[in-house]
Amino acid sequence: MRVFFDRELDTVATFWRVYRRDGIMLAFTSHDRDLTFNGIAHRAAPGMVPAAIRLTADLNEDSAEVQGALSHATIREKDLAAGLFDHAAIEIGAVDWELLDSHVIYSGRLGRIEDDRRSFTAELRSAKRQLDEDLVPRTSPTCRALFCGPGCGVSAAAVTTTQSLAGIDLDRNTILFDGIDPSDFVDGQLRFLDGPQSGVSFGIISADVNGLVLDRQLVDGTPIGTRVELREGCDHTLTTCASRFANAVNFRGEPFLPGNDLLTRYGQPSG
Structure with a gap:
């Protein structure tokens, strides 16, 4: 394997690949011309460089950061x-721009992205971040299971429907559909199948007479009639689990367990 940075002058450039959740992959290199290796064309983007990469042999999380100018056509504001680009998988490595030998140095996911309209800074989270997750479930009055996920038992296909957009209000950040009960989709998800935000997933935070209120900003240019995939939501209460989904047997919560305030209650005289 090629040993990088073993000489005073080295023909080494940085490369990074971004795997977005909508299936799009983007690849760049800090070299001043495009490079193709491992069957992937990497676009020249010398303005984007890793600011810092720290790798450890222990269980502490590896950290990295990438900075760059918003100048490349494939990274739009x-x-x-x-x-x-939220939670996209990412790989960063070094490549010999003459021999095209390459090695991945860091892999993880994109975390927080800060954009000041001139440049952006992206926090990268390594796979060690999963070691910080609490694997022991804690008691809670609501269900701990991810809706339609492991432990839930409700089929995502049974609560997912495809609808055509009947109305959109950019000022209220709401969209409207005909023939559905909006309240069923609160805390659910929405994904555009067409239009300028095709493949983008939204959370549905509330519903009213104006339609479904989304958790991220809609963009102009989405036409009426755009196909949208809608999945119902769940408030994770036992009542909803039993009445709407007939799924109380899989409820992952303790709705009748006394809370910590039980320890501070005073006894009350009878009568």
């Missing part, structure tokens, strides 16, 4: 704002 509106895509960052729309969340297309």
Whole structure:
């Protein structure tokens, strides 16, 4: 394997690949011309460089950061704002721009992205971040299971429907559909199948007479009639689990367990 930085002058450039959750992969290199290796074309983007990469042999999380100018055509400000790069998988490595030998140094996922309209800074989270997750479930009055996920038992296909957009209000950040009960989709998810935000997933935070209120900003140019995939939501209460989904047997919570305030209650005289 090629040993990098073993000489005073080295023909080494940085490369990084971004795997977005909508299936799009972007690849760049800090070299001044495009490089193709491992069957992947890497676009020249010398303005984007890793600011710092720290790798450890222990269980502490590896950290990295990448900075760059918003100048490349494939990284657009509106895509960052729309969340297309949120939690995308990423690889960073070194490549010999003459021999095209390469080695991945860091892999993880994109975390927080800060954009000041001139440049952006992206926090990278390594796979060691999963070691910080609490694997022991804690008691809670609501269900701990991810809706339609492991332990829930409700089929995602049974609560997912495809609808055509009947109305959109950019000022209220709401969308409207005909023939559905909006309240069923609160805390649910929405994904555009067409239009400028195709493939982008939204959370539904509330519903009213104006439609469904989304958790991220809609963009202009989405036409009426755009196909949208809607998945119902769940408030994780036992009542909803039993009455709407007939799924109380899989409820992962303790709704009748006394809380910590039981320890501070005073006894009350009878009568």
